Amino acid sequence: MVLGEQRDGVLHPVTFELLARGRELSDKLGEALSCVVLGCGMERFAEEIIQRGADIVYIVDNPMLRRFLPRPYSTVLARLMKEVKPEIVLAAATTQGRTILPVVAAKLNTGLTADCTGLDIDPVDRTLLQTRPAIGGNVMATIKTPVARPQMATVRPKSQKPLPPDKTRCGQVVLKTYESGIFETCEELVDVVKDRTQDVNVQDADIVVSGGKGLKSRDNFRMVEELAELLGAAVGATRDVVDLGWVSYPHQIGLSGRTVSPKLYVAIGISGSVQHLAGMQTSETVVAINKDRDAQIFKVADFGIIGDLFEVVPELISKLKERSNTKAGREG
Amino acid sequence: MRIYVLLKQVPGTSDVKMDEETGTMVRTEHKNVINPLDENALAEAIRLRDTIPQAKVTAISMGPLHAQKALREAIALGADDAVLLSHKHFGGSDTLATGKALAQALVNLAGGSLGPDDLILCGERATDGETGQVGPMVSAILDVPVVTYVRKIVLEGRHIVAERVVEEGTEVVRLPLPAVITVVKDINQPGFPTLAGKLKAKTCDIPVLIPDDLGLSRDDIGLSGSPTRVVKIFRPKLSRDTVIHQQDTSGVAVDALLDFLEERGVI
Numbered sequence: 343m344v345l346g347e348q349r350d351g352v353l354h355p356v357t358f359e360l361l362a363r364g365r366e367l368s369d370k371l372g373e374a375l376s377c378v379v380l381g382c383g384m385e386r387f388a389e390e391i392i393q394r395g396a397d398i399v400y401i402v403d404n405p406m407l408r409r410f411l412p413r414p415y416s417t418v419l420a421r422l423m424k425e426v427k428p429e430i431v432l433a434a435a436t437t438q439g440r441t442i443l444p445v446v447a448a449k450l451n452t453g454l455t456a457d458c459t460g461l462d463i464d465p466v467d468r469t470l471l472q473t474r475p476a477i478g479g480n481v482m483a484t485i486k487t488p489v490a491r492p493q494m495a496t497v498r499p500k501s502q503k504p505l506p507p508d509k510t511r512c513g514q515v516v517l518k519t520y521e522s523g524i525f526e527t528c529e530e531l532v533d534v535v536k537d538r539t540q541d542v543n544v545q546d547a548d549i550v551v552s553g554g555k556g557l558k559s560r561d562n563f564r565m566v567e568e569l570a571e572l573l574g575a576a577v578g579a580t581r582d583v584v585d586l587g588w589v590s591y592p593h594q595i596g597l598s599g600r601t602v603s604p605k606l607y608v609a610i611g612i613s614g615s616v617q618h619l620a621g622m623q624t625s626e627t628v629v630a631i632n633k634d635r636d637a638q639i640f641k642v643a644d645f646g647i648i649g650d651l652f653e654v655v656p657e658l659i660s661k662l663k664e665r666s667n668t669k670a671g672r673e674g
Numbered sequence: 675m676r677i678y679v680l681l682k683q684v685p686g687t688s689d690v691k692m693d694e695e696t697g698t699m700v701r702t703e704h705k706n707v708i709n710p711l712d713e714n715a716l717a718e719a720i721r722l723r724d725t726i727p728q729a730k731v732t733a734i735s736m737g738p739l740h741a742q743k744a745l746r747e748a749i750a751l752g753a754d755d756a757v758l759l760s761h762k763h764f765g766g767s768d769t770l771a772t773g774k775a776l777a778q779a780l781v782n783l784a785g786g787s788l789g790p791d792d793l794i795l796c797g798e799r800a801t802d803g804e805t806g807q808v809g810p811m812v813s814a815i816l817d818v819p820v821v822t823y824v825r826k827i828v829l830e831g832r833h834i835v836a837e838r839v840v841e842e843g844t845e846v847v848r849l850p851l852p853a854v855i856t857v858v859k860d861i862n863q864p865g866f867p868t869l870a871g872k873l874k875a876k877t878c879d880i881p882v883l884i885p886d887d888l889g890l891s892r893d894d895i896g897l898s899g900s901p902t903r904v905v906k907i908f909r910p911k912l913s914r915d916t917v918i919h920q921q922d923t924s925g926v927a928v929d930a931l932l933d934f935l936e937e938r939g940v941i
Binding site: 349350409411412413416436437438440441442444445446447448449451452453454455456457471472475476477478479480481482483484485486487488489490527528529530531532533534535536537543545546549573591592594597598599605606627628629635640641642643644645646647648649650653654657658661662665 | 685690692697699710711768769770773801802803804805806807808809810811813814815819820821822823825835838839840841842843844845846847848849850858859860900901902903904905906907908909910914915916917918919920921922925927928929930931932934935938940941
């Protein structure tokens, strides 16, 4: 069973990554794959959920579920899981998933593994093998939940490609209704404020351009922002930079900030402390620009330029502009 | 009002040895620190306490005996008292077993049930396990609400108004005490030990609770009380075939980068 994630009444694409994972596991076990979505008016996504791999979609629709709140969500999910008795439950390792799954796991007295980057089925005992990083990613652990059920895991976003929609797939949509008391809560969502400093948040972005202390000043940090804009990327930063006040905390990447795993991570003027690497070392492609050839960041880079970023980055920016102008010229 | 801070002593470096057999961390008495986010939680607890007459801050931890050091540090930083859960049978606990033990300790310390304006604070995650699970699990076991990823707490009588950091921005949630709140670094700058705190930390008694004190049986705790089990640990091969260019005036390095990015389908 996979927990669909909705934000603001819209199904978040991480749901499709989870479905891809779930599909693979279900096929190995020869079991059906279900997906639960809590919210208001979420039924409209059921068809795509089936196209992306689900056999059954459970929709729980109620105004009290419009936005994520731990109490009603956990009460409903615990009840549903007791009814359906899934072998495995997956959710995204997002602020929602990392909050709701431990609450439900404790209610169900079962095991939960956080932030998995690998999931597989043990061919011998058919249990879930849950692999995740620990200690800032310096150690990987494979974990099992031998007896307790369901086996629960949160899965790192962007660690799995979603399946393309298959319009030939069929599935069942089940609208679950419950007595109104189940949705009651003492929690009140008073306000929601969207972060206006970034169009795409670092965790959802395909490309992240990140700057470190090497940029020397807030003004210079604009180079990072300019490059990010050119690449359609989100802006990331090290802890030092955030502590200096050059950017706000949502941009911070690392152990006490956010963990990202984008297609491309560009590290500019970042030395690559263990704490920072922990937040980005599973990125698909890493490019580093630093004048120190011994900088740790080069250990996790696929491509590195040893040089003065005040030369490299402007050159990169102007050449990128050139390339896109040439392309536009050709297509025009 | 009592504010409980769930605090974990973690290795200060990433140079941690794993016990290959049990798959658990070998926690030595050297180079340990208070989990950074728990320091933030403690500083917040102290700040809140100082606004409420007669409020107290109690730091609680579960760990080997040397975790007492972290608790003494908490007192030096301003906690009123501290309690350690420690026994070899607690060893190897996963997040659920840890949550159960801490929850039971909280109930005992609160005299049978949490007070109506009690607050439980902890960091959103610890730097070693990084699961972020214990806070929410404790809230579920105690059947009290939880707010996670909190960067700002305002007390309104018996209610908390908490601002939490989510992927797309922030949410403001209001809920009644007692409650569990997990905090992020953004909430404050951790404080410094005071002279008075250090003196108190030197001499104060830090009770050590064992499973019997909490009425917990062997099956509830430690490895046997943990539904999850580590079956393998390994060091990830993070080697990439790094292509390195030296920047010079020829422009070759940046050209190569652009080709590389185009190859990878990024531009």
